[in-house]
Amino acid sequence: MKILLSILALLLSIATSSAFTPSLTRVEPRGGQIGTEVKVSFYGDRLFEPQEVILYKPGITVKSLEKGKDQKSAKAILVISKDAALGEHPLRLRCKAGVSYMRSFWVGQFPTVHEKRTEDRKGDLNNEFDSPQEVSMNVTVQGVADREDADYYRVKAKKGERLSVEVEGMRLGRVKFDPYIAILDSKRFELAVNDDSPLLKRDCAASIIVPEDGEYTVLVRESSYEGTTACQYRVHIGNFPRPLGVYPPAGKPGEEIELTFIGDPSGDIKSKIKLGSEKESHHIKSGNLLSPSGNPVHISPLNYLNEKEPNDSSKTANPVEDAPSAPIAFHGIISKVEDKDWFRFKAKKGEKLRIQVLSRALRSPLDSTIIIRYAKDGKYIGANDDQSAGMPDSRYDFDVPEDGDYTVNIADKLDRKSPGHIYRIEISKKEPALSLTLPPQQRADTQLRKMIQIPRGNRIAIVPNISRANIGCDINFHAPKLPQGVTVQTPTIPRNFSNFPILFEAKADAPIAGGLYAFEIEDPKTKLRGPFKERISHVYVNNQGEFHSTDSERLAVAVIEEAPFHLDLFAPPVPLVRNGTMNLKITARRTEGYTRPITVAIPWKPAGVGAPNEVVIPEGKNEINLTLNAKGDAPLAEYKVLVTGRTTTDKGEVFVSSNFAPVRVSEPYVNLALQMAATEPGKNTTIIAKVETLEKFDGEAKVTLHALPHGVTATEHRIKADTTELSIPLTVTDETRKGKHANLFCQIIITKNGHPIPHNVGHGGTLRVDPPPPAPKKKADAPTVAKKEAPKKPLSRLEQLRQAKGQ
Known part of the structure; x- marks a missing residue:
């Protein structure tokens, strides 16, 4: 019985400590x-032991948090x-063993009612x-735009x-959803309709002055009638103001x-x-009511x-x-058909302007x-329609x-106009700037591993991308504040690196806790600093792009429960x-009873260095090698590398990283040139290798000839530092x-201090x-042919007389 109880306790401990990827899919109400x-209510999976709701904005506090009936x-x-x-308040749910993806909760000024649906909730x-x-009047309705569904209020x-x-649909961040709204009179005539809005993008808004007392109907549906049960919306219906633009569109901080x-x-x-210090959205007030969504106002120190x-x-x-x-900014509105607005500014020779x-x-x-x-003669200098990266602004x-003086003129590409065609032109000097961001791990899952979750007594690495604008510099990483018991390691990042691993480590007794933390990078010479910027794509569709996102300069960092293994890199x-080539030795230290396979990858490699995408430590095993290979032009330098391992548990995946290990790329010790050899099938031959020693080494080096064709073999040979030529016999069948x-x-293979240094040369x-x-x-024997007697030569008259006389 004691043995059985021990086994059950062990299984229970493994199960309860393995909810490493809490999945938050939905927040209700929205x-x-x-x-x-x-x-x-928070819905998802693996929501074991919720600890905290991490909120990105002030104004909401958590009075209580408790687990549901199940995970x-x-x-x-x-x-x-x-x-x-008012508007979107991003949040995450932090559980004991991990942090969820970012979701949103929306704050409005009106009470919320729900769309009336059937008892089984399958229809409306x-x-x-x-x-x-x-x-x-003045209410917010939460509803669902099902397939071929039209909702009337x-x-x-x-x-x-x-x-x-005004509708919040796509902005709820659950699914690609293009809402459509209409305001109808009692005779079903459309008084206002809207599908997309520049202010709200795929979401929409409409507003009218009521022509007469009576009942009016608001229609909400998916624009193509192709909604699903995931196409949730919040529609605000009321007397609130709904402007579509603001002018001027920008001002100075504190102005x-x-x-x-x-x-x-x-x-x-x-x-x-009175403006603040950063880009703002202002909700205009009319009477006691505010617009549900604000109008953005740009904040800049430019005149x-x-x-x-x-x-x-x-x-x-x-x-x-x-x-x-320059630097200077101009504001205007393209308010007339074929309107073109012109502005004049001064600039000095050699200035680099944007x-x-x-x-x-x-x-x-x-x-x-x-x-x-040029202002003096109107001579053309340059033009632009859309800037790079698909952005429509010039x-x-x-x-x-x-x-001298220069002019810039602006127009609408399609010669459209309206009071809302508002713009700002900034003419500024190109200043150096730094920033850091985590790239998406998968196009279809843009939030994957965008949280820093460190198991107690373990490590985890991130590999952010570095952006340097108008500057080339080394980079130092700064983490002014971290959860208790957490430290960070990263060397100075060279100027030619666009990304690099940053390693976080939690002490074994670090409290299970977390929150939002701001990081910075710095040029150690000029002391220029830049933020760690994070962009979370809530709705992203392959080949179509991003439909709703949240920007932040704080990352979610948490100490979570112990992982069932550690990784050590040698x-x-x-x-x-x-x-x-070089073999890196990876050792897994497993907790008792944990035997599952561990997939290991190297998340960052130096330029010119390659490695397999993944290697797997087999079930029940604790070691594996990962082979690095260097190209012939790999930069000569010393680097620090690490590996990351993941494994599945009964309740999700867990990730950990190894320690940093030094790797130095150097010139080869030996070079070798193979001379051409020729032979015939079945005839052995010898290939000559000219050997050049570039750096002295002790003892003998092993030489093996590779890539021989089938039927040809060669034995291993040895060379020394003073060898200049090597003959390699070939056995040819x-x-x-x-x-x-x-x-x-x-x-x-040269051996130094007991460690091989493999070279691939020749x-x-x-x-x-x-x-x-x-x-x-x-040659065939010639046939025997009877000799014919040659015809006798006729005798002359003199010879005839002589013969006759002799007789």
């Missing part, structure tokens, strides 16, 4: 009203303060115009008042400025606002000028006299084009050729030579394939196997 308490849910009470910002009860769901309104509708909010059906709304009409030609370019010197348009970035419908010219970089104390074999090379060695010459033909 939002709440300011100044209220909201009971919230698929958790419950919390959120307290929304009266001064909480408001999909007919004649039987809509009755709602009061009826509200009473009075003549002359504003009736506005008190009068902003004009444009596009509301009641007319422009003016408001004096700026607002356009003054007329400025539609080079002669009337603003300002006509006393042009301001002319950047902000229009789509500020949620304006303008698709800008710009042209830069950008042009140029080196100022001479002191690199031999010898160099990795160019065109050579009759089965050897004829032809030219030109991929021969030698592996030379590439391109050639063995030519010729066909044997044809056997000589035997």
Whole structure:
């Protein structure tokens, strides 16, 4: 019985300590009203022992948090303060063994009601115009746009008042969802419709002045009737203002400025606002009601000028006299058909300027084009439509050729116009800048491993990308604050590196805790610093891109429960030579009873160094080698490398990293050139190798000839540091394939302090196997032929007389 209880206890400990990847898929309800308490349910999987709701914005506090009936849910009470910002509040759920993906909770000014649905929740009860769901004015409805579904909500309104509708659909971040809305009168005539909005992107808004007392119906559906049960929305219905743009679109930090909010059906709304220090979204107030979503206002220290009409030609370019010197910014509106706005500025020879348009970035419908010219004669300098990386806002970089005045003119690419075609042109000097970001691990799962989760007594590494603009420099990484018991390791990152591993380690007794932390990078010479920027894509579709995202300069970092294994990395104390290899030894230290396979990868490799994508420590085993190989032009330097391992448990995957291990890439000790050899099938031969020692070594080195064709073999040979030539006998069988074999090379293994230094040298060695010459033909015996007597020569008359006389 004791043995059985021990086994059960061991299995229970393994199961309860293996929920390393909590999955949070849904938050219900999707939002709440300011100044209220909201009971919230978190749904997903592996939500064991929830510890904390990590909130990215102030205004919401957690009154209570408890686990659900099983590991698929958790419950919390959120307290929304009266001064909480309206809109999206990103959050994560931190459990004892991990941190979830980022999800969102939305704060609104109205009470929330839910769409009426059938008892089984599979259908709704408001999909007919004649039987809509009755709602009061100034309410938020949470609903679902199913396939071929149209949801109708009826509200009473009075003549002359504003009736506005705004939807949060795609922005809820659950699925690609393109909502459509319409405001209908009692006869089902459309008074306003909207699909997409530059301000809200794929989400939409519509607003009218009510023409007469009566009932009005709000229609919400998926634009193509292709919704799903995941197409959730929050629709705000009320008397709130809904401007679509703001002018001027920018101001200075701390400046008190009068902003004009444009596009509301009641007319422009003016408001004096004191700006903060960063880009803001301002919710305009009308009476006691605010717009549900704010209008973005750019914050910049640049001086700026607002356009003054007329400025539609080079002669009337603003300002006509006393042009301001760069850096400077200009504001304007493309308000007329084929409108072109011109601005004048001064610049000095040699200045490196960037002319950047902000229009789509500020949620304006303008698709800008710009042209830069000399002011003195109108000579063309350059132009731009869309900047790089698919951004529709224009950008042009140029080196100022001479002191003087220059003009920039801006227009809409398709000659469209509206009071909302607002823009800002920034003319600034190209300044150095630094930043760091974590790249997506998978295109289809852009949040994968974007949290830093360190198991107690273990390590985890990240490999962020470094961005250097207008500067080349080494980089130091700074973590001003970390969870208790956590340290970070990374050497100075050389200027030619665009990424590098950063290793976090938690002490064995580190408290299980976490939160949001800001990191920085720094140029050690100039002391220029830049932030660690994080972009979370909530809705991303392959080949279509990103539909909703959240930007932050803080990362989620947490100490989590112990992992069932540790990884130790050992690199031999010898160099990795160019065109050579090195075996890294990886050892797993497993907890008792944990035997599952561990997949190991090297997340970062030096330039010119290769390695397998993955190697696997087999089930029940504790060691494996990972082979590095260096190209012939690999940079000569010393690096620090590490490996990361992952394994599956009954409740998810867990990741850990090894220690850093030094790897030095150096020149080879020996070079070798193979001379061409020729032979025939079945005829042994010898290939000659010319040996050049580049660095002295002790003892003998092993030499093995590789890439020989089938039927040819060679034995291992030895060389010393003073060897200059090596003869390698080849045994050639009759089965050897004829032809030219030109991929021969030698592996030379030099041993230093008991550790091998493999070299692959002599590439391109050639063995030519010729066909044997044809056997000589035997000559046939000539046939015997009877000799014919030659005809007698006729005797002359004199010879005849002599013969006669002799007789």
